[in-house]
Amino acid sequence: NAGVMQNPRHLVRRRGQEARLRCSPMKGHSHVYWYRQLPEEGLKFMVYLQKENIIDESGMPKERFSAEFPKEGPSILRIQQVVRGDSAAYFCASSLDRVIHNEQFFGPGTRLTVL
Amino acid sequence: AQKVTQAQTEISVVEKEDVTLDCVYETRDTTYYLFWYKQPPSGELVFLIRRNSFDEQNEISGRYSWNFQKSTSSFNFTITASQVVDSAVYFCALSEERTDSWGKLQFGAGTQVVVTP
Numbered sequence: 001n002a003g004v005m006q007n008p009r010h011l012v013r014r015r016g017q018e019a020r021l022r023c024s025p026m027k028g029h030s031h032v033y034w035y036r037q038l039p040e041e042g043l044k045f046m047v048y049l050q051k052e053n054i055i056d057e058s059g060m061p062k063e064r065f066s067a068e069f070p071k072e073g074p075s076i077l078r079i080q081q082v083v084r085g086d087s088a089a090y091f092c093a094s095s096l097d098r099v100i101h102n103e104q105f106f107g108p109g110t111r112l113t114v115l
Numbered sequence: 116a117q118k119v120t121q122a123q124t125e126i127s128v129v130e131k132e133d134v135t136l137d138c139v140y141e142t143r144d145t146t147y148y149l150f151w152y153k154q155p156p157s158g159e160l161v162f163l164i165r166r167n168s169f170d171e172q173n174e175i176s177g178r179y180s181w182n183f184q185k186s187t188s189s190f191n192f193t194i195t196a197s198q199v200v201d202s203a204v205y206f207c208a209l210s211e212e213r214t215d216s217w218g219k220l221q222f223g224a225g226t227q228v229v230v231t232p
Contacts, residue, residue: 033219042121042206042222043160056217091160095218104220106152106160 002027004094004107005074012113019079019086021110025094032075033104034067037089046090049075082114118142119209121223128197129231136192136226138207144168146212149183149190150220155203163205166190197230204228 005024013019025032030051035043036059045059049069060067064082069075079086089111093104120139128134140149151163164174166183174181178195194201204227208220 031218035220035222042224043208043220045219045221048217048219056219059219089158093220103162103165104218106162108159111158 004092004105006090006092006107006110008110009108010111010113012115013082014115015083016081019082019112019114021077021079021090021092021112022074023077023092023094023107024074025092026105029094029096029105031095032069033093033095034075034077035091035093037091037109039088043091046077079112082112084114087112087114118221119207119223121207121226123226124224125227125229127229127231130198131196134194134197134201134228134230136194136205136207136228138190138192138223140188140190140207140209142188142209142211144211144213148210150208150210151181151190151192152206152208152222153203154206154225160206163192194228197228199230199232202228202230 004026007022011019032049034046036046037043047060047067048056049067051069052071064080066078089109091109092107095104118141122137126134147168149166153161153163164181171183171185180193182191204225206225207223210218210220
């Protein structure tokens, strides 16, 4: 009964490089949420995906950020041409269903540092 | 507009003191859920409690207790007889039932609790 897995746990990139963050939801979960936690702040919703579909990306920056959740494999949050302001902890959560009484289980987070 | 307000940025207490963390939320929905999460220095998020809008009973779990008051839109959290291991950032969060909310969690800014021996 593995929980939500995220890798890498720590990622260092130089400005202009790409960052790829992976999230494997809990077994049987087909709903994935990504949140970003900037230093000294709370978590902010970025995107909600179901298998092969983006349902709500209202929290995603319009440029450089993209997310996918393919039929097979983990969900990927991709940040192109990273800037220092992208340095943050990125958390993934999964749930059995979108219905809110189903708890969202959080992964340990990926800490991205942009030099 | 901020949906969840945690007005206390940091609270420092001495071990064995009680500490209460305030959480005020804003929603037009009649069905919603409130959560508390703990984020220790190691950084992971630890789920503490989920409460639905129709259940106003206060809850106690060990040294933790929660006071849900719909009339004041508050969901406060008390740690009794605090311990050093309680030192962490505590987040309150709201999830609304509306279709366009999709169950996403809206977090407060968090309250840093520092417990000194």
